[in-house]
Every structure is written in C-alpha cells, then in structure tokens.
Amino acid sequence: MSSSPSFSTTPQSKEDADYNKICDEYNHLIETIPKANGWRGEPLCNYNGFWLNTMILKSNFFLQSYFKSQTTDIFLASVMKSGTTWLKALMFSTLNRHLYSFSDHYLLRHGPQSTFPLLDFESYPITDFTSFPTPRLFATHFPRTLLPSCMIPCKFVYLCREPKDVLISYWHFMNKLRSKDLPPVSLDDAVDLFCKGILDYGSFWEHVLSYWRASLEYPDKILFLKYEEVKKEPEVVVRKLATFMGKPFTAEEVEKKVVENIVDLCSFQTLSNMEVNKKGVENFGRVEAGVENRHFLRNGEIGDWKNYLSEEMKQRIDGITHEKLKGSGLIFDASDGLY
Ligand SMILES: Nc1ncnc2c1ncn2[C@@H]1O[C@H](COP(=O)(O)OS(=O)(=O)O)[C@@H](OP(=O)(O)O)[C@H]1O
Numbered sequence: 012m013s014s015s016p017s018f019s020t021t022p023q024s025k026e027d028a029d030y031n032k033i034c035d036e037y038n039h040l041i042e043t044i045p046k047a048n049g050w051r052g053e054p055l056c057n058y059n060g061f062w063l064n065t066m067i068l069k070s071n072f073f074l075q076s077y078f079k080s081q082t083t084d085i086f087l088a089s090v091m092k093s094g095t096t097w098l099k100a101l102m103f104s105t106l107n108r109h110l111y112s113f114s115d116h117y118l119l120r121h122g123p124q125s126t127f128p129l130l131d132f133e134s135y136p137i138t139d140f141t142s143f144p145t146p147r148l149f150a151t152h153f154p155r156t157l158l159p160s161c162m163i164p165c166k167f168v169y170l171c172r173e174p175k176d177v178l179i180s181y182w183h184f185m186n187k188l189r190s191k192d193l194p195p196v197s198l199d200d201a202v203d204l205f206c207k208g209i210l211d212y213g214s215f216w217e218h219v220l221s222y223w224r225a226s227l228e229y230p231d232k233i234l235f236l237k238y239e240e241v242k243k244e245p246e247v248v249v250r251k252l253a254t255f256m257g258k259p260f261t262a263e264e265v266e267k268k269v270v271e272n273i274v275d276l277c278s279f280q281t282l283s284n285m286e287v288n289k290k291g292v293e294n295f296g297r298v299e300a301g302v303e304n305r306h307f308l309r310n311g312e313i314g315d316w317k318n319y320l321s322e323e324m325k326q327r328i329d330g331i332t333h334e335k336l337k338g339s340g341l342i343f344d345a346s347d348g349l350y
Contacts, residue, residue: 049209051190080165081145082164084148084165085147085165085166086166086167090215092177094170094172097241098170101249102252105273146257154218167234168236169235174332175320179316183309236248246270246274282308288307
C-alpha cells in the first residue's frame with residue numbers, strides 16, 4: 012500500500028482510497044518501467060517519453076483516472092524553474108483583482124507559496140475542487156501529451172524560459188532538496204543529465220514543443236509566454252493575461268494603474284521580501300516533504316547561466332536547442348545573445 016499523498020484532513024478520505032487503489036493497479040508498471048538515477052538520489056521513471064519521479068507518476072495516473080475538468084478551467088503549464096511561482100501570482104492577482112484591495116491583498120497576507128492561489132496537480136492529486144471560484148485556476152508541470160483528454164479543450168497559459176537559465180535554476184533547487192547525506196550534484200553532471208533530457212518532467216525541449224505546437228494549432232486556447240518577455244514587459248503580459256482569462260482591464264482600471272499595481276505586487280522584490288517567503292515552508296500537501304519557500308525565489312534574473320557555464324557547456328546546450336527546435340518557429344531570444 013502506498014502512503015497517502017493528499018493534504019486531506021480525513022485520514023482515509025475517498026481521494027486517498029482512490030489514490031491507493033491506483034497505486035496498487037500500477038505497481039507492476041512502475042516496477043518495470045525504464046529508470047535513470049535522478050537528481051535527488053531517487054530514480055526517475057521514463058513514462059511515455061518523459062521523466063517523472065515515482066510520486067509524480069502516481070499523481071499522473073490519478074489525474075488521468077479521476078480528474079474532471081470544467082470548460083471554464085484555466086491551467087498554467089510550465090517546465091520546472093521557468094517562473095511558475097511568478098506567473099501563479101500574476102494570474103491569480105489578475106483574475107481575482109475584484110476580490111482584494113491592494114492594501115489587504117490575498118498575496119500580501121498569505122504569499123504565493125503558503126496556500127494555493129493555483130492548485131498544483133502534482134502536489135494535490137485530489138478531485139474535490141468544489142469550493143473553488145469559477146474559473147478555477149490550476150498549475151501543472153505535466154507535458155501536454157501526459158494530460159487527460161478532458162483537459163485538452165481548456166485554456167492554457169504556457170510559460171517557458173531560456174534552457175540554460177532553467178538548468179542553472181533547477182540545479183540550485185535540486186541541490187537544496189537533495190539529502191544532506193549525498194554530495195551535491197556537480198555542474199558537469201547537471202549539464203549531462205539536462206542534455207540527456209533527464210530531469211523532472213523532461214526533456215526540456217520535448218516539454219516546450221508539446222505546448223508550442225498546440226499553441227500554433229489553437230492560438231485562442233493556449234497563451235504561450237516566455238519568462239524573458241514577462242521580465243521585459245510585465246505590464247503588456249498582465250494585460251494579455253487579463254484578456255486571455257476573459258477579464259480585460261477597463262479604462263477606469265487602466266486609469267487607476269491597476270496593471271502596474273499587480274506587476275509591483277508580484278515582482279521578485281515584493282515576493283521575496285514577504286515573511287512567508289523568507290521563513291515559510293511549502294509542504295506540497297505532505298508533511299514530510301517541506302521545501303523552504305525562499306528556494307522558489309533565488310535571484311530571478313535573465314542570463315544567470317553566464318556565471319556558471321563554460322563555453323563548451325553553453326555550446327553543447329545551444330546545439331541541442333538548435334537541433335530540437337529547428338523548423339518549429341520557436342526561438343529563445345537570440346537578439347539578447349542568450350544563445
Ligand atoms: N516574481 C518573480 N520575478 C522574476 N523571477 C521570479 C519571480 N518569482 C520567482 N522567480 C524565479 O523563477 C524561478 C523559479 O521557477 P518556478 O517558480 O517555475 O519553480 S518551480 O518549478 O515552481 O519549482 C527562480 O529562478 P532563479 O532565480 O533563476 O533560480 C525564481 O527566482
């Protein structure tokens with residue numbers, strides 16, 4: 012029997028029972044699936060071409076079997092370390108701006124990590140979302156090809172980031188999460204694993220392409236964003252988000268500088284100075300898996316990879332990026348010399 016994954020207050024809720032049933036059903040598959048040594052001392056499983064740890068894989072089975080989407084649901088999807096925390100805050104603040112004044116704002120009181128402005132599928136694999144306002148907002152790191160079919164017609168905001176910055180952010184994060192008994196993952200090993208696509212929800216390139224291709228086919232259903240554009244023109248992005256989520260800013264709101272307020276509220280500086288993000292812990296719904304919130308806010312810069320990667324490492328990653336994205340129409344801002 013697997014241990015309960017959810018934050019449910021009842022020790023054996025229906026969700027827990029369903030989850031345990033799924034785990035039992037898929038145990039054989041999990042045991043026999045191809046595996047690689049992951050970053051945290053636990054194996055990653057290759058499931059339908061993507062690398063997932065065992066707990067996330069079980070969450071995916073659960074999602075596939077039990078989740079029921081509503082046509083109004085809006086999902087934020089991203090590769091880990093692409094700026095999910097930031098977009099969660101921006102989407103939540105934009106959509107729910109009528110509920111909170113900027114002096115008693117939900118985010119200022121609770122912070123983006125202490126509770127759930129958006130519910131992570133991987134963290135909370137339960138189905139009872141009835142208390143959520145409409146439209147419901149969710150976040151997921153699953154690639155498009157691993158989503159249940161009921162989610163496909165829904166609206167998605169997809170956020171990606173220049174791969175070398177993702178790698179450096181992920182490497183720092185994983186070394187924070189890694190057991191103290193293990194030596195940190197070296198940068199050489201990190202680059203090698205990343206290039207082989209071996210990271211949670213990887214490969215990076217297949218993940219990005221899964222949403223990019225769909226965004227070309229369904230541009231009104233998938234808003235494809237890059238971390239770099241959010242950083243450079245946050246107000247433009249917030250306006251796009253509002254329109255996409257069906258709640259464009261009124262002339263009066265523009266006049267009152269609501270867009271600028273949202274941008275400020277969700278800025279790296281504001282988020283990282285909140286007490287909850289200095290001292291709080293994200294439990295992902297499981298008491299044993301605490302991650303300090305401050306690790307979700309490291310430095311929030313474009314191009315930090317330049318402080319770490321050798322020319323050879325850079326060329327290796329850029330070469331793969333070039334090969335994988337060739338002909339897709341997707342590029343990572345070459346004008347900045349990022350690659
Ligand atoms: N408000 C804001 N502005 C700019 N950048 C921000 C912001 N919030 C988070 N970040 C940076 O995003 C990186 C973390 O990515 P994720 O939130 O996707 O991480 S996770 O997948 O949810 O674990 C991580 O990037 P690095 O600093 O490069 O490590 C965070 O610092």
